[in-house]
Amino acid sequence: DQQVKQNSPSLSVQEGRISILNCDYTNSMFDYFLWYKKYPAEGPTFLISISSIKDKNEDGRFTVFLNKSAKHLSLHIVPSQPGDSAVYFCAARTGANNLFFGTGTRLTVIP
Amino acid sequence: DAGVIQSPRHEVTEMGQEVTLRCKPISGHDYLFWYRQTMMRGLELLIYFNNNVPIDDSGMPEDRFSAKMPNASFSTLKIQPSEPRDSAVYFCASVSGADEQFFGPGTRLTVL
Numbered sequence: 297d298q299q300v301k302q303n304s305p306s307l308s309v310q311e312g313r314i315s316i317l318n319c320d321y322t323n324s325m326f327d328y329f330l331w332y333k334k335y336p337a338e339g340p341t342f343l344i345s346i347s348s349i350k351d352k353n354e355d356g357r358f359t360v361f362l363n364k365s366a367k368h369l370s371l372h373i374v375p376s377q378p379g380d381s382a383v384y385f386c387a388a389r390t391g392a393n394n395l396f397f398g399t400g401t402r403l404t405v406i407p
Numbered sequence: 408d409a410g411v412i413q414s415p416r417h418e419v420t421e422m423g424q425e426v427t428l429r430c431k432p433i434s435g436h437d438y439l440f441w442y443r444q445t446m447m448r449g450l451e452l453l454i455y456f457n458n459n460v461p462i463d464d465s466g467m468p469e470d471r472f473s474a475k476m477p478n479a480s481f482s483t484l485k486i487q488p489s490e491p492r493d494s495a496v497y498f499c500a501s502v503s504g505a506d507e508q509f510f511g512p513g514t515r516l517t518v519l
Binding site: 298302330332337338339340341342345385387393394395396397398399400 | 440
């Protein structure tokens with residue numbers, strides 16, 4: 297059973313606008329959340345993370361928001377750029393090192 | 408460092424054949440993970456090792472799958488016999504401690 301869910305398989309956004317990617321989880325024991333970005337024919341690369349003791353983490357154009365009561369997190373990219381077009385995976389872990397991944401959201405930024 | 412290295416990058420085989428995927432983790436990393444990516448289930452953890460010892464293999468789908476890590480710089484994932492439903496992209500990742508995992512480029516497996 298999927299403990300991490302990304303219900304939107306794809307998202308298209310105009311260049312310069314905000315991209316919002318969503319992720320839901322079911323396991324309340326998750327204490328650390330990550331976003332990975334994946335280009336075709338490459339492995340996923342780490343983008344940004346957030347600990348469960350925080351509700352927001354920002355890194356340049358990327359911000360991750362965590363709503364623990366709703367078991368929901370989101371990744372905001374602003375402004376979106378064509379180079380951001382990729383598949384984005386949400387992941388979560390408990391105290392151990394193994395990650396639980398969502399199915400991914402394909403973001404297309406239209407120039 | 409060259410990053411996580413996987414070979415082959417592409418593998419096409421016929422049903423019933425043995426397939427061996429290889430991974431060289433980043434030097435100094437003490438955890439190694441094998442994942443499988445499919446459209447339906449995204450990235451699934453198959454097995455992971457800590458200091459060359461398998462810690463959790465609950466994600467290995469069937470007895471046809473096996474993984475080994477004979478030393479800190481090499482791991483294999485073997486499928487014997489292979490089936491068409493095993494077609495997927497297989498990723499290896501490594502990490503030191505509780506840091507973020509670094510992924511290899513993946514092996515695209517096609518079983519005809």
